[in-house]
Amino acid sequence: MTDPAALRSELDRIYRADSRRILATLIRLLGDFDVAEEALGEAFAAAMEKWPTTGVPGNPYAWLVSTGRFKAIDRIRRDARFIPELASTQEPIALPRPELGEEAPIVDDRLRLIFTCCHPALAAEARVALTLRVICGLSTAEIARAFLIAEATLAQRLHRAKEKIRGAGIPYEVPEASVLPERLDTVLAVIYLVFNEGYAATSGTSLLRSDLCQEAIRLGRLLVELMPEANEANALLGLMLLHDSRRDARTSPTGDLVLLDEQDRSTWDQQAINEGVERVEWALKSGFAGQYAVEGAIAALHAQAPSSDQTDWRQIAALYQYLLNYRPGPVVELNHAVAVAMADGPEEGLRLVDSIAARGGLEGYRWLPVARGELLRRLGCKAEAAEEFRKALGMTTVEGERRLLRRRLQEVGGT
């Protein structure tokens, strides 16, 4: 392959498909994120230079890892020459990891790296930033924009996290079996947080937000590919696919938020639903229903119902009740109350919602007045419903939500 255009596109393909895996291996071999990232760039530059004459090697992954590693060691030696104390030491330049060797490891390096990036000794927001940067390959600018923070702040956060990994000796290892379940929980929480940040859209433009959902699903897929037996990882991927199947139906052509009961179900992504249901059912068959399997089961019931009226609300209410074991708190209680209202009528729902509100903890949570307003509207209490919708309007700045609320307000005769 000497045609430069064909070579270029082959290199692009390899970069897209393998650059994260190559980076993960380089991080393990070189023991440093920044050194590995530079080595990755140098390896691809070397490929651009050499492959036109040598052709694409049989195993490009191994070639790029090996080249990147040599380039890095070379540069460390070169730099060391300018620091006399280092150049004169007897010890070879301290590359932190002794087990050098670029043959494909038994455990995929990306899996080790996910556990490193999601280590509980790192701050929660650092785990998210590091995972998106290192595993997904998003740029600092992209992550900063998606989370609406200054790029400098994010860069600083990443820098500190890498410094802690290096300084504190956070390992590049899949945790041992005794702690694996709790460590996997941390990884799943990071992925779900990325997804929810994209899905909940508390602020920001919708485009960037749905990108976050796609990244979370990609991460979920990678995790399931690397740990196919992990029930909760399968359940989480299923849950995200089920939520995401409604992506197009959740907003109107003008960008208004469309609630579940008014969505055009024919636009739901049937392929995503099928896969999501399958994964959630598989996870539930293990006999142990974890948090994501329960949430997945709720999402699956919605996804399979032909309409809001024909939804099995009683079972959904029971599942929310069960979910409280994992996620106790007023938000899940509110969802439970809404399901009860659908199964047993708005009076019963309103009674539950009022008792949740009375206990406190949901001040400023805009879905509380929205739920209350809906129930009052269904009970025909228009004036009281209008008051709730007005309250909700004061709590959100997301334009799509505001338009929905203004429409509701008009329907109950408020303005």
Next chain:
Amino acid sequence: MQYLLLIYMQESEWEALSSEEHARRRKEFDEYSIKTSQSGHLVGGNPLHPVRTATTIRSPKGRLEMMDGPFAETKEQLAGYFLIEAKDLDEALQLAKECPGSKYAAVEVRPCAPRGG
């Protein structure tokens, strides 16, 4: 690499314990020392006298300034430490978890930087 396990507890609480409880807890710490020493993790460690016995000094421009008391007044005080050798943070955290200090107080795990590094 080496990690310093810093054990922070409220001295007032510790001092208010009955002598039997004191003895029982000290024995737990002794057992931890023996266990980690036998497994090759322990490098060193000591309980510390209360902060009221501390003296803090500075010598800006070579002039000695001395102060009775600890560097910082805190709700919980540094009560003792273990210096351990562990292969990585995960092993160090496991050793910190097994340390009786984590049951009665907080254990801060600090990686030691290489000397001259």
